[in-house]
Amino acid sequence: MAGPGQRGSGRARSGTNTQRRPAARPAEQGMIPVLADVAREVDRIVQRPPTKPVMRTKFQVVALLVREEKARVMADATLSASRRTEQLKRLDGIATQLARTAARDTSLLALLAEDARVSDAARQFKATLMREGGLEVPDEPEPEPVAAPTPVLTTTTQVVPQSVRARQLANPFLAPDYEAAAERAAARARRLAGWELLEPLFNSFERAATGQPACMDLPEPRSFFAPLGRELMHHQAQVVEAAARGHRTFLLADEPGLGKTAQALLAAQAANAFPLLVVVPNVVKTNWAREVGLWTPLRRATVVHGDGDEVDAFADVVIVNYEILDRHVGWLGNHGFRGMVVDEAHFIKNKTSQRSQHVLRLSDRIRERTARPLMMALTGTPLINDIDDFRAIWEFLGWIDDTKPVGKLMTALEDTGLTPADPGFYSAARSAVIDMGIVRRRKIDVVADIPARRVADLPVELDGAVGRSIRAAEAALAARLVRRYRAALEARGDTSTGGAIDLELARRVAAGELKDSSDKAGGENVFTMVRRIGQAKAGLAADYTAQLVRNVGKVVFFARHVDVMDQAEQNFADRGLKYVSIRGDQTTRTRNKSIDAFTNDPDVSIAVCSLMAAGVGINLQVASNLVLAELSWTDAEQTQAIDRIHRIGQDEPVTAWRIIAAQTIDSKIAELIDSKSALAARALDGAGDEEGASSVDVQLEALVGLLTDALAAEGVG
Structure with missing residues (x-):
């Protein structure tokens, strides 16, 4: 199978393909120009959403290689000080380019997490880029099963600030207490x-x-x-x-x-x-x-x-x-x-x-x-x-x-x-x-004086060409799942079509689809489809937010993707509504300035927030209504967003208006998110029923639901 570097960019990166790009000039040889080239390519594509999985893979690989190249440059004793400084400056430039790209599509930030999955396709593409940059590709080590990994600390990244050295000299005898x-x-x-x-x-x-x-x-x-002037509550x-x-x-x-x-x-x-x-x-x-x-x-x-x-x-x-x-x-x-x-x-x-x-x-x-x-x-x-x-x-x-x-x-x-x-x-x-x-x-x-909160679902119809396209894409995905399901039945010698649905097999088929989704260069999958639904809902969610502002005052608008936020903000600007934006690429000063404006300026009626960046650590209780324009993948993430306004000091009932695209997978995801909340309710709060208490993988179960619904429509089960 072709790796992500072999399609979608107009040229191949495989060492066996004769359509390689022209040989680089001597000044352009090495790893840095290769990384800069791919980083620019990814940024161009991300500006024309949706971001395809192949571009997500390229983004992740470039980020990984930039880190490794910086460590290599720092450890290279053959480099002069000026040469090392020059190379680190160029690598910082690539990192800045990646940060701007992630600001356009905040979902890319998840690929930079320490526990982010690196797919086989990503590893292949990484090897290809390393060869292009003139580096030797190390052999993949055989995985060794261990009960729990021992923390490995990379010594090249360790620092000891000067102030810490001063404290160590001032306190040289910090003996352990046994x-x-x-x-x-x-x-x-x-x-x-x-x-x-x-x-x-x-x-x-x-x-x-x-x-x-x-x-x-x-x-x-x-x-x-409590210190003087502060009040501590009983709990x-x-x-x-x-x-x-x-x-x-x-x-x-x-x-x-x-x-x-x-x-x-x-x-x-x-x-x-x-x-x-x-x-x-x-x-x-x-x-x-x-x-x-x-x-x-x-x-x-x-x-x-x-x-x-x-x-x-x-x-x-x-x-x-x-x-x-x-x-x-x-x-x-x-x-x-x-x-x-x-x-x-x-x-x-x-x-x-x-x-x-x-x-x-x-x-x-x-x-x-x-x-x-x-x-x-x-x-x-x-x-x-x-x-x-x-x-x-x-x-x-x-x-x-x-x-x-x-x-x-x-x-x-x-x-x-x-x-x-x-x-x-x-x-x-x-x-x-x-x-x-x-x-x-x-x-x-x-806290008896904190009013209750509620989540109110607001179904919306996706009309016109966009709605038809999304429903067609969902049907195509369901058809692909059915084909895989029937192929699995045939492989095990079961060709019957009128029996009950094999739920265990359906889950395996859905898991296979989910695994393949991150490696596909094209075609529809659950992630791209959910993002398209979010884009289609953006205008409707913004319209509803504007109506709320006229009726209840300040409103918080939450979205997952930066293009959904952009579309909503343009909608608000066209209506003459004043808003602030809280995003992951902001400095602390800019973020605090936005929060202060929303809290204290009566003319600022909307805070447009990223679910990932604004879901924790901020207080927006000046509002009592929020709009969830896009669904999260977990109940916890949704709860964190709601609790930006449902907290101590809130004196009004809180309502979260969840915008759901009717007759799409959006509705299934909303149901699954709600079922997630029963796990924490039963384990920690002593509430919840037996059926709702089991934990589920929302992404997997959404695909299982799509498949079983399609099979049921064909008369299976």
């Missing part, structure tokens, strides 16, 4: 030795739901720890009181909008857990520094940017974002932190990602050096897809390791006198985990 290590070593399995315990622990949150939120017993606060003060009484590990899973940041900072104050390390998404690290000033005004915060040239290593709170941990994990691990907070902790759910490994490495290092450090994982949506999403968070908190419960959790399980074979084990195990520090409160339970 009390915590001794405590963990003492808690070994005795009666439960040989039992598999992790899976039963995870399953206990589904099998032993009690009908109540999963929340440890919290003490009544003896006093409120917040309970967590602070628990920390003051000696509790040191918390999975703070309060619903978004209940003030988790304040609780974490004041808990650190009560536990004297300074210096404190705070790991956060990039978009909220400036806000965290602001919150330190508000809630712990006697403590000094520093924010790590880039290589940390301006970091204050003597500060009480060090705030760093996930994306640059790889550069700083070395010195952070030796800094002598007495506590660590991980914000939006669901970001580490994939243990194989580099950012998860760095977070876990740091937490282990802190426990090695500090007796009973304060460890807090903050997330309003701890379960995204599956109960197993708990794994990395529990490991960060020190409740488990790769294979078993450890420390106090193992002791608690031993003290139950039960094994996983006993009927009462699951209830006891769930309680034991919750007592380790799970704190889950819902707005409806703890």
